[in-house]
Amino acid sequence: MGIMKQDLDRIKEESGKNVSKNWIRVGYSTCGVAAGADVVYQVLSEDAKARGLAVEVKKCGCVGMCSAEPLVEVNVEGAPHVFYGKVTREVAHKIMDEHVCQKKLVENHIFEL
Amino acid sequence: MKQILIQDTNGNLRKELRDFLVSLTSQLRDRSLADTVQVVTVADIGIYQKGIVAKVLPEGFVYGNLEVKHIPEIIEKTIQKGEKVAALALDRKNKQMRIVLRNCGRINPECFEDYVACDGYQGLAKALEMGPEKVIEEMKKSGLRGRGGAGFPTWMKWNITRGVSGAVKYIICNGDEGDPGAYMDRSVLEGDPHSVIEGLMIGGLAIGASNGVFYIRAEYPLAIERIQKAINECYARGLLGKNILGSNFNFDVEIRLGAGAFVCGEETALIASVEGLRGYPRPRPPFPSVKGLWEKPTAINNVETLANVPYILFHGGESFGKIGVEGSTGTKVFALTGKVRNSGLVEVPMGITLREVVFDIGGGVFNNRAIKAIQTGGPSGGVIPEQFFDTGIGYESLQKLGSIMGSGGMIVLDENDCMVDISKFYLGFCVDESCGKCAPCRIGGTQMLAILKRISDGKGEDDDLKKLNEIASAMQKASLCGLGQTAPNPVLSTLKYFDAEYKAHVVDKKCPSGKCASLVTYSITKDKCTSCGMCARVCPAEAITGSRADKYTIDPAKCISCGQCFDVCKFAAVLRQ
Amino acid sequence: MVEETLVEDVKKVVERWKEKRGNLIMVLHDVQDRYGYVPREASLEVSRQLDVPLARIYEVLTFYNYFKLQSPGKFNISVCLGTACYLKGAPALIDEVRHLLHVEEGQSTKDGLFHLQIVRCLGCCGLAPVITVKDKVYSAVKRADVVNIIAEHSNQKVEV
Numbered sequence A: 001m002g003i004m005k006q007d008l009d010r011i012k013e014e015s016g017k018n019v020s021k022n023w024i025r026v027g028y029s030t031c032g033v034a035a036g037a038d039v040v041y042q043v044l045s046e047d048a049k050a051r052g053l054a055v056e057v058k059k060c061g062c063v064g065m066c067s068a069e070p071l072v073e074v075n076v077e078g079a080p081h082v083f084y085g086k087v088t089r090e091v092a093h094k095i096m097d098e099h100v101c102q103k104k105l106v107e108n109h110i111f112e113l
Numbered sequence B: 001m002k003q004i005l006i007q008d009t010n011g012n013l014r015k016e017l018r019d020f021l022v023s024l025t026s027q028l029r030d031r032s033l034a035d036t037v038q039v040v041t042v043a044d045i046g047i048y049q050k051g052i053v054a055k056v057l058p059e060g061f062v063y064g065n066l067e068v069k070h071i072p073e074i075i076e077k078t079i080q081k082g083e084k085v086a087a088l089a090l091d092r093k094n095k096q097m098r099i100v101l102r103n104c105g106r107i108n109p110e111c112f113e114d115y116v117a118c119d120g121y122q123g124l125a126k127a128l129e130m131g132p133e134k135v136i137e138e139m140k141k142s143g144l145r146g147r148g149g150a151g152f153p154t155w156m157k158w159n160i161t162r163g164v165s166g167a168v169k170y171i172i173c174n175g176d177e178g179d180p181g182a183y184m185d186r187s188v189l190e191g192d193p194h195s196v197i198e199g200l201m202i203g204g205l206a207i208g209a210s211n212g213v214f215y216i217r218a219e220y221p222l223a224i225e226r227i228q229k230a231i232n233e234c235y236a237r238g239l240l241g242k243n244i245l246g247s248n249f250n251f252d253v254e255i256r257l258g259a260g261a262f263v264c265g266e267e268t269a270l271i272a273s274v275e276g277l278r279g280y281p282r283p284r285p286p287f288p289s290v291k292g293l294w295e296k297p298t299a300i301n302n303v304e305t306l307a308n309v310p311y312i313l314f315h316g317g318e319s320f321g322k323i324g325v326e327g328s329t330g331t332k333v334f335a336l337t338g339k340v341r342n343s344g345l346v347e348v349p350m351g352i353t354l355r356e357v358v359f360d361i362g363g364g365v366f367n368n369r370a371i372k373a374i375q376t377g378g379p380s381g382g383v384i385p386e387q388f389f390d391t392g393i394g395y396e397s398l399q400k401l402g403s404i405m406g407s408g409g410m411i412v413l414d415e416n417d418c419m420v421d422i423s424k425f426y427l428g429f430c431v432d433e434s435c436g437k438c439a440p441c442r443i444g445g446t447q448m449l450a451i452l453k454r455i456s457d458g459k460g461e462d463d464d465l466k467k468l469n470e471i472a473s474a475m476q477k478a479s480l481c482g483l484g485q486t487a488p489n490p491v492l493s494t495l496k497y498f499d500a501e502y503k504a505h506v507v508d509k510k511c512p513s514g515k516c517a518s519l520v521t522y523s524i525t526k527d528k529c530t531s532c533g534m535c536a537r538v539c540p541a542e543a544i545t546g547s548r549a550d551k552y553t554i555d556p557a558k559c560i561s562c563g564q565c566f567d568v569c570k571f572a573a574v575l576r577q
Numbered sequence C: 001m002v003e004e005t006l007v008e009d010v011k012k013v014v015e016r017w018k019e020k021r022g023n024l025i026m027v028l029h030d031v032q033d034r035y036g037y038v039p040r041e042a043s044l045e046v047s048r049q050l051d052v053p054l055a056r057i058y059e060v061l062t063f064y065n066y067f068k069l070q071s072p073g074k075f076n077i078s079v080c081l082g083t084a085c086y087l088k089g090a091p092a093l094i095d096e097v098r099h100l101l102h103v104e105e106g107q108s109t110k111d112g113l114f115h116l117q118i119v120r121c122l123g124c125c126g127l128a129p130v131i132t133v134k135d136k137v138y139s140a141v142k143r144a145d146v147v148n149i150i151a152e153h154s155n156q157k158v159e160v
Helices: A006-016 A030-035 A038-051 A089-101 B015-030 B068-081 B110-116 B120-130 B133-140 B154-163 B184-191 B193-209 B219-237 B267-275 B303-315 B316-319 B356-362 B395-400 B419-433 B439-456 B464-478 B482-486 B491-497 B499-506 B534-538 B564-568 C006-017 C024-035 C040-050 C054-063 C082-089 C090-101 C145-153
Strands: A023-027 A056-060 A072-075 A082-084 B004-008 B037-042 B051-059 B061-066 B170-175 B213-215 B252-257 B296-300 B329-337 B346-350 B371-376 B381-387 B409-414 B522-524 B544-545 B551-554 B573-577 C075-080 C114-119 C131-133 C136-138
Touching: A006 B110, A023 A030, A023 A038, A030 A038, A030 B184, A030 B219, A030 C136, A038 A056, A038 A089, A038 B213, A072 A089, A072 C040, B004 B015, B004 B068, B015 B037, B015 B051, B015 B068, B051 B068, B061 B068, B110 B193, B110 B219, B110 B252, B120 B133, B120 B193, B120 B303, B133 B154, B133 B193, B133 B303, B133 B316, B154 B193, B154 B296, B170 B267, B170 B303, B184 B193, B184 B303, B184 B329, B193 B213, B193 B219, B193 B252, B193 B296, B213 B219, B213 B267, B219 B252, B219 C024, B252 C024, B267 B296, B296 B303, B303 B316, B329 B356, B329 B371, B329 C082, B346 B356, B356 B371, B356 B409, B381 B482, B381 B491, B409 C082, B419 B439, B419 B482, B419 B499, B419 C082, B439 B464, B439 B482, B439 B499, B464 B482, B464 B491, B464 B499, B491 B499, B522 B551, B522 B564, B534 B544, B534 B551, B534 B564, B564 B573, C006 C024, C006 C082, C024 C040, C024 C054, C040 C054, C075 C090, C075 C145, C082 C090, C090 C114, C090 C145, C131 C145
Parallel strands: A023 A056, B004 B037, B170 B213, B170 B296, B213 B252, B329 B409, C075 C114
Antiparallel strands: A023 A072, A072 A082, B004 B051, B051 B061, B329 B346, B371 B381, B371 B409, B522 B573, B544 B551, C075 C131, C131 C136
16 A cells, blocks of 8 residues: 555654754755865765764755855754855864854854845 | 944955945944944955945844945944935845745755645645646646746646546656756755645646656755655655555655756657657657657656646736746746856846846956857857847746747856857857767768867868758758757847857968967067966967067967967967967 | 676666657657767667657757767766857867867777767856866866866776
């Protein structure tokens, strides 16, 4: 028996409950990967794991700000929700250090478009 | 904790900005606010030509044209009381509207639950309840027109295909995004694959097809991978196959790959390619809706079109129809690229002006050069010069200007771009991509290209422009398919708006933008030359000689007009004529 | 250089597709994925196993830009010539590659290390101009960067 309408509603409802409050999205489309999103994703997820941080690092599609790729969207409690663009390995470490841990924004890479 | 974001677009602090920052931080310190307010320079706030721009979080107030004297007021009002300083505030409206890209960048494209959580497959569920006639009725109310180029009303296409009798029908998703410079389809396939699958299923239901095909460019490996994963996921959950969502609707989907042929965007050529043949178009009628894939009734819809469908079904055709303008409803995704500051994908409601897209969203021209025109519609489209930028975007309004909506490429051209060169580029593309089946396109294109080459080489003849017009109109009338019929458009529209530029090439043998190498000579002015020798170092032809003592000169006999010396000279000592 | 497993390779591909109508292009895609191009021997084998005349196969191969008839070399340098890349200086990059490697479009260097390919829009227009070498993508490339990109790969040990 395949999935039914009720199942869709149930999945929707459940995922509504399970939304993590702290998450990081990495734009992981061709343009993002071309600009280095793979490295950024790896650094962020490894950092989060190594420090045991309760932050979910997710791969996502492209939001459209191609000239700013690789693009990272950060939403953690206690700090504003922002997009970081042109993220490198170093900036990714900084995002974990400063934004996620110290709740301070990282200099020079925010794109508020 | 509060944040003051200060825009520093270029990454190098201009003096005023530095003074402002120093003063701001010291004033915050004086008021013992340094620990509770973070001042942070940011790459972009999206506002330009407004001096120093700042945004205060969490309130989100944006202030522009800031000076040091404004600092106390900002601190007292906004930082300490959370009030807006009205005199400095800039009204920053988000002019984008996301329907097609609604989930792109928000959900994990490889996660079924993520899509379902964003109302995924609810449109399909509704469609199954409504039945095919009502689905088509809903699409009619929405006014959705094909986003692939021609702008044919989607409901009508579906209705015609539905009306043709036959037990086997097909629906094809055209993901062979051929316009070089448009990539919204790739982005949607990669960022939200389920929405396209859902759209395809709804279309299949509407026309009575139980087979769907994704035709995707082989150059998009990630898109193919994500669509395949999404299809597998649907099969695993019984969302594809038999008795979908407990109904009696059966639907199967498979992927076929394109192999790099622009002509395969044309429906009949695409069908030939899906059948494993050369992508030759054939005369119409019969239209694909009557005789398409394997001679069966077939509907072909573009990726962006299909991504709209689940949204329309879920939110209702009427509400979708209210977005945009009469005749062109909904939104359109544009790939805004070229010489624009913020290149990327933008989705805007129809009817918004070109100026708003290029300047308010795109941030205007890169490096503050003067804008010349935009090109829309790719190789089948045309250029629109700046005087028409206040036109609202719509299928007909762009057509009136001699261009088309096309698949949504929007290329910004600045003063350094030469119109002859641009039309040569697009025509060259069409000549390469012409399948060669019909003579007007095969021969006409080649001849026009030869003329354009001659013109940009400085060998243009007096009646060349007339000839271009004649061949173009013959191609438009006599070509078999859309490729040949539209290939002359870039030439015609540049001829229409930039006649003077063509004449400069033909009559004066000059290229006003300095792009056509044969029409440009380079020289060095002694009074500006600082003898740094950079030009001589980059010159690939060793045409530049000189020394610290007697400065540098270019030997015109050796110069190949590559322009590298011009680009590299920091003192504007290299002249281009 | 075509491996001895060719007959087997083609057999696997054909197995996968033989039940489907209009499978020729998909079969050729799979062959190219395996070899990096479509060797003549493979075409002959496909012709035999699918029972399709060789002429029909070449008709398709030569029509579509994506199919390559020659080995692309160890490092395939693809320069994007989409509109955005064109405007932002891709022609100069092509010139530079030609100049540095002494190859024309579609040719390989004598040592078989590099191959110059011009492609139509990789869909990364926001990063223009774009060059890819093997799977690595270089964005916003300037003429002066080309030499470094090539050097980066010339020094690499070529994996077999």
